Amino acid sequence: MRRFRETLYRWVFTILAFASLLFLTGIVLTLFWESFPFLASHDFFDTVFGLYWYPTYDPADFGMLPLITASFVVTLGAMVVCIPIGVGTALFLHELASASQRAVLKPLIEILAGIPSIIYGFFGMIIVAPFIQNLLGVPTGLNAFTASLILGIMATPTVASLAEDALSFVPRSFREASLALGANRWQTLTRVVVPAAGSGISTAIILGIGRAVGETMVVLMVAGGAAVIPDSIFDPVRPMTATIAAEMGETVMGSAHYSAIFTIGLILFFITLAINIVAEIISRRFRLKLGLGR
């Protein structure tokens, strides 16, 4: 009887553990399956570097460069916001904050991370966009700049809390060794702690970027939605995720447009996969560097 139960538990947990693998395979296969008609009938190179996205025209244009550029620009903009604020917050929390400041700041950051993205989008649309429009005198506040700003703020808690984790993983013995040699706190931080946490901090940044690349709701609401290669950061843009969300409902199942949207999804999937792989490689190197992997 006992052996039967042990075997049963073993199987139940094995199946549960492999369920996520099943989902992953299912998603990838669907993406490939649905994008196949498009990929078979269109040149991939022309699609990725095509300048015009007019999927509903006749004949239709499926140039994805405007969408890819938009994702790229908005992500880059978000990095400019979230890296300094996120890493700065982590350094402050780790090095300077008193116990009471930490007690307030850490939960606050976690709450910020937990806010649904639609709230960020809403906030960007109602408050930030009109403000930017008035302040800079641009035609519309719904543009790449505003989207970058909101995305950056949204990715900041991810970067901050992961970077703070990386800093706190640096063994106390490194700090002690540095201080015992007569280094002050600033030298210890910049020359020992931050370099030791370096790849952990990079991982934090990369995962923050991953969050920005895949984010849909904010860019759908705030980026302006124009599928054109922007001349400046104050032009409206339509990133890949926003394109999928906006157009999926209006397209005919099985059409070239339908399949093209899955192709965008497939490209997006590979971009985020690449980001995650890079993050994994870096964090593995980080463990080795701290001597935790031996």
Next chain:
Amino acid sequence: MDRDVKISALNVNFYYGSTLTLKSISLEILRKRVTALIGPSGCGKSTFIRLLNRMNDLVPGARVEGQILLDGFDIYHPRTDVVSLRRRVGMVFQKPNPFPKSIFDNLAYGLTIGGVRDKQFIENKIIDSLKKAALYNEVKDRLHDNALMLSGGQQQRLCIARCLVVEPEVILFDEPAASLDPISTRKIEELILELKDEYTIVIVTHNMQQAARVSDFTAFMYLGELIEYGDTERIFTVPKEKMTEEYLSGKFG
């Protein structure tokens, strides 16, 4: 002969939060001698040694009473510069803790943070310290390899060399061989015996034989109190206190 005192502790109490962990310790550490602190775990020997270079400053809720004089100057005086104190009083820790940098950078660190820029000087100093720490022959061809590639014993000798680079007057060893194998331990002990010609050495150890082998003076501590202090030979042969005798004969500890 006058007692040549390097460090003297006068009625030192140490509080961790509201608990008193060191009770009125008074002790004189002599120049260019090896002084060993022994006692069972939790007796306060590590706490005491960490007071001598103010490493306990980092512990939240720590408080020190009494005086610790280094060459007659109170190291807990508000005007004492902790940075220069720690350059005079170096420390080697229980677990080897080289930085995740190259061997060379580990050794150069103490100099560059002090503002030394002269490359030739740094290099000479590094080679000098490696030789003193009996590590030079093993690493001379791979100074730019990561220090974490070295064995535990080599890492600990690297930490000793790193400490020597800044030319301290006192070296504190906090159970330096606790994580090492017997052969590496022996090398560390031999090194300590060589270094005592130039440096004042304080060593914490829970290995009584080690204390007997390397030290000139031994202090036995128990539950935050200094029970007995004196010549190592005398302590180990004719201890005055019953508790010391019981500890040394292995009745507790």
